[in-house]
Amino acid sequence: MSGKVKLIAVDKPGDIERKSFEIIDSEVPEPRRFDGIEWQIVRRMVHTTADFQLIDLVRFHPDAVASGIDALRSGCTIATDTEMARCGIPLRRMTPLKCSVSCLMNDHSVILSAKKNSTTRAHAAMELAADSLHPEIHVIGNAPTALIRLVNMVQEGRMAPPALVVGMPVGFVNAAESKSMLMDSGKIPYIAIEGRKGGSALAACVINALAEVVLAERDLSGDI
Template sequence: MSAKVELIAVRKPGDIERKSFEIIDSEVPEPRKFDGLHWQIVRRMIHTTADFELIDLVRFHPSAVESGLNALRTGCTVVTDTEMARCGIPLRRMNPLGCEVRCLMNDPQVIAAAKAGNTTRAYAALEMASSSLKPAVHVIGNAPTALLRLVEMVNDGSMDVPALVVGMPVGFVNAAESKALLMEHAEIPYISIEGRKGGSALAACVVNALAEAVLAEKGLSSEL
């Protein structure tokens, strides 16, 4: 005979999210590895994936959080490496801050450049974004080629150092390696993950956590 299923009585999106955070907080009691806004970011990552192992895998550059907050405070451009990540950063969070979220993966010029250069669209999109959009925040959750190119361009001086790189490509071919190169870079403010884990939804939720913090500063709400 199966055990009785006990449901939690919440229906509204905001209430569900708050209850989820309460459950995560209860399952990771203080003292925690992270605190303050760092914990809010990691907690949202756990909320997105239900993966508590992330606590041991997330890495923050010392200036990443404040640099990311400052970029969002000033109405920056955020560029993602997938449409999924772009859609995962909703306008209800970005519009009140005057921020723009773009993805160039389906841009005809990017497609043509990738074909001509025999490379990935993510690689070509990163180059185009750097030259035309000059984003303050790069969100890379899928394409190691984009993250590798970003580090290379910062190193050779063809790209200004971004305010923040959320570098979390997922997979088996150069995903862990590209993140390792990012995390070895002393000048690039990054939030990243050791190993193969990552993904568009995970990378997007980091920006959401930072945006929520700035909205709270301004006394604004992003609830539906």
């Protein structure tokens, strides 16, 4: 290979994210499939993965964005299905909003319950979260069994529909099917991805995008 690689000039860490968003915007010109806050979410998903195919796979329940933002405004509880997703939603965004983020996968009672009932820990963690945390937002990026149990508990009347479910389990066994269950439930506001793609980082970045909207509102009003 001949010639020199031409690097993009960045002076500060924040410049990388800003420039990345500019590149994404330029490569997906208007009119886009999504606009407003939905585009901010989808753009962050593309930024997290460098996967433009996600634009064709993301699905929004009509109430998802408004319901999720209202929950964040009220200082909600968020439950994740992995520690990776929990760590992917940083305190610098959640603390000003008075929101908490929990993952119960390593809780001792979850481990015991999963062993006793021959279920996955994700299944058991979802039940414990519903009974003890009552999360307004669920972030599921890894475990189809967690999403399946959540949908079933809502359908059974064991728990009320959450304000928002970010449903993005990744993989080959029941990942696509669990997301179809969520989107077909008719009761649960969701942001989801059709098919096998997903992941903890991807699910977490959706909450970060929504949080940035609320943080920007409060910054303009002088609250933070």
